[in-house]
Amino acid sequence: GTPLFSCAELREIYDAVGNGRFDRLLPPHAVFRDMFAPPPPPESVRMVRGQWRGTSTDPRTGDPVEVRIPGAFCDWTPDSSQPPWTDVTYLRLYDHPDFDYIAYNDGSVKESHYWFHTDMASHTVFFNLNNARNEILKITPDGIETIINGVNSDDIVFHRSPTMRPIDFIPDVNIANAEQLMKELIYDNLTCPAEERVLIITWISCFLLLEFAGTRPLLRFEGATHSGKSTASKLISALVFGDQNLENPTVAANYTEGAKQPLIIIDNIKIKNATDELIQFLLTAVTGIVRTKRKQGTDSDTVRESVRCLINTSGVEPLAGLSELTTRTLLVEFDIALSTQGYFLEAATLQKILDNRNLILSAIFRKTRMILGLLRDGGHARIMKLFADEFGQHPKRRCNDFLSLMYLMLLVGMDGAEMKEYMDTAHPVFKSILGNQQALSEIQEMESNSIIMFILLIMKERLLAVAADEDGSARGNVENFNRTYGLRFTDTCIISDAKASDLYSAFNALARNKGMKPPYSSAAQLSKRLRNDMRIIEKAGLRIEQNINRERFSLFTITAPPALISCVGKTEPRFEFED
Numbered sequence: 001g002t003p004l005f006s007c008a009e010l011r012e013i014y015d016a017v018g019n020g021r022f023d024r025l026l027p028p029h030a031v032f033r034d035m036f037a038p039p040p041p042p043e044s045v046r047m048v049r050g051q052w053r054g055t056s057t058d059p060r061t062g063d064p065v066e067v068r069i070p071g072a073f074c075d076w077t078p079d080s081s082q083p084p085w086t087d088v089t090y091l092r093l094y095d096h097p098d099f100d101y102i103a104y105n106d107g108s109v110k111e112s113h114y115w116f117h118t119d120m121a122s123h124t125v126f127f128n129l130n131n132a133r134n135e136i137l138k139i140t141p142d143g144i145e146t147i148i149n150g151v152n153s154d155d156i157v158f159h160r161s162p163t164m165r166p167i168d169f170i171p172d173v174n175i176a177n178a179e180q181l182m183k184e185l186i187y188d189n190l191t192c193p194a195e196e197r198v199l200i201i202t203w204i205s206c207f208l209l210l211e212f213a214g215t216r217p218l219l220r221f222e223g224a225t226h227s228g229k230s231t232a233s234k235l236i237s238a239l240v241f242g243d244q245n246l247e248n249p250t251v252a253a254n255y256t257e258g259a260k261q262p263l264i265i266i267d268n269i270k271i272k273n274a275t276d277e278l279i280q281f282l283l284t285a286v287t288g289i290v291r292t293k294r295k296q297g298t299d300s301d302t303v304r305e306s307v308r309c310l311i312n313t314s315g316v317e318p319l320a321g322l323s324e325l326t327t328r329t330l331l332v333e334f335d336i337a338l339s340t341q342g343y344f345l346e347a348a349t350l351q352k353i354l355d356n357r358n359l360i361l362s363a364i365f366r367k368t369r370m371i372l373g374l375l376r377d378g379g380h381a382r383i384m385k386l387f388a389d390e391f392g393q394h395p396k397r398r399c400n401d402f403l404s405l406m407y408l409m410l411l412v413g414m415d416g417a418e419m420k421e422y423m424d425t426a427h428p429v430f431k432s433i434l435g436n437q438q439a440l441s442e443i444q445e446m447e448s449n450s451i452i453m454f455i456l457l458i459m460k461e462r463l464l465a466v467a468a469d470e471d472g473s474a475r476g477n478v479e480n481f482n483r484t485y486g487l488r489f490t491d492t493c494i495i496s497d498a499k500a501s502d503l504y505s506a507f508n509a510l511a512r513n514k515g516m517k518p519p520y521s522s523a524a525q526l527s528k529r530l531r532n533d534m535r536i537i538e539k540a541g542l543r544i545e546q547n548i549n550r551e552r553f554s555l556f557t558i559t560a561p562p563a564l565i566s567c568v569g570k571t572e573p574r575f576e577f578e579d
Helices: 007-018 175-185 194-205 207-212 229-241 251-258 276-287 346-355 357-376 379-391 397-411 416-424 428-448 450-471 477-485 500-514 523-532 534-539
Strands: 046-048 051-057 064-067 116-119 124-128 135-140 143-148 218-223 263-266 290-294 302-306 310-315 329-334 489-491 494-498 543-548 554-559
Touching: 116 207, 124 207, 124 357, 135 357, 143 357, 175 346, 175 357, 194 229, 194 329, 194 397, 194 428, 207 357, 207 397, 218 229, 218 276, 229 263, 229 310, 229 329, 229 346, 229 357, 251 263, 251 276, 276 310, 329 428, 346 357, 357 379, 357 397, 379 397, 379 416, 379 428, 397 416, 397 428, 428 450, 428 534, 450 477, 450 494, 450 500, 450 523, 450 534, 477 500, 494 500, 500 523, 500 554, 523 534, 534 543
Parallel strands: 218 310, 218 329, 263 310
Antiparallel strands: 046 051, 051 064, 116 124, 124 135, 135 143, 290 302, 489 494, 494 554, 543 554
């Protein structure tokens, strides 16, 4: 830590520095200086219980002594209360005994990174292998090389990752053999349709390319309990991290870890746990925007947090209802009936992934190099145009830039002629992937859309009121319905000339009666959401006509076909709808 000085010595130091006298400053006391020894010979350096140790010579006795790398400390002010910095040290630039104290020369500041760094201009990706040799993988369109972390001509410095197990790059890896292993260990053990297995494999294989896409789609696994969705997350986690890194962290921890690791897996997200803060984190992650917050302990300083990783979530229920997130989410439905294996040995399979991790990742590194070459030569724009021509306004078009990278990851394993063909014509597997995504998205958006649900529930409430009045046992049900909801019906299934504020009040009244959470915080929010979700609302079968009244307010007439509403007969009792 920081050397200690007496109050008198501190006054002397402050006076000297304040007056520009930087020669003959007070050195630390001998008890501090004696804690340091000459650098140990390189051949004596070894790893002991996860930490580097060496054998040096005690300058006082001449005896061998075990030494470690000292942590750096705040050198100014000399009475700073900051703790030692355990992730950096000082470079010894002197041997003269007159300089028998810790010192350093100010130089150019190097920006430190966590798990990867992208130089967009040169289409170069740097990846921290996190191994004992302190190696970084430098991937360019022209080749792959290993460089030393912090000591390289590119001035790249990485923090050591606590979650990523070491990786050893295999330069001459056989891509076909590695892909066969990936098929046997991951693809074949996924309990989802074949095209969705390809989606998962290509999605995770593009983790080094995420900076080349503005939107990094969330990968969502859904299915019943014991359907295999958590197992799928374990498989991809074992590949990336070398461990099962499934978590259920706080939102604050998500922001921190999202800058430090390539993948965050949030297991078993339920609708009731999908807080506004969690949804905002997911949107921040998939859109790549920077979150700014006040620095703890200050009134003016700020901290910028950028989530630079892929996100995988799983759960039983659809995590839908917010179109901004749904259109940036790739959905995969799991069903144990889709298993192609007679049995699954989880522990043995995960161990085989760990045993072959260097081989599989080395193949992904080589395929990443091929894709960087395609990006440099205009391949990204070429595939984006192909998607626009072939798939048009598909529901996941916001993800087209990342989907294009996934598409290239699919192609670079093919022979030259086949790859050339599918650079100009959409591959049938990818057509199937996007077709299935469109079907799943539309179904989930319709089933989870709050406007659709509340309108249909209100119409059902009116049908119940009409049925109760016609039954004759009680009167005034329709009149009470009109007072409660304040909407004008011109037919059983038609709400006429309703302002956004009218719908907002009606939705809140229904929420109170059913013990549900109101879906919108204001009439203005409902109005914007109604316009934004018009396509999916009409896709569900509702028809909306919009007019402007004299006061310049929008008036909505909403018609629902009878098939969408459960009509209630005269003899059927009244019942409550669950939210």
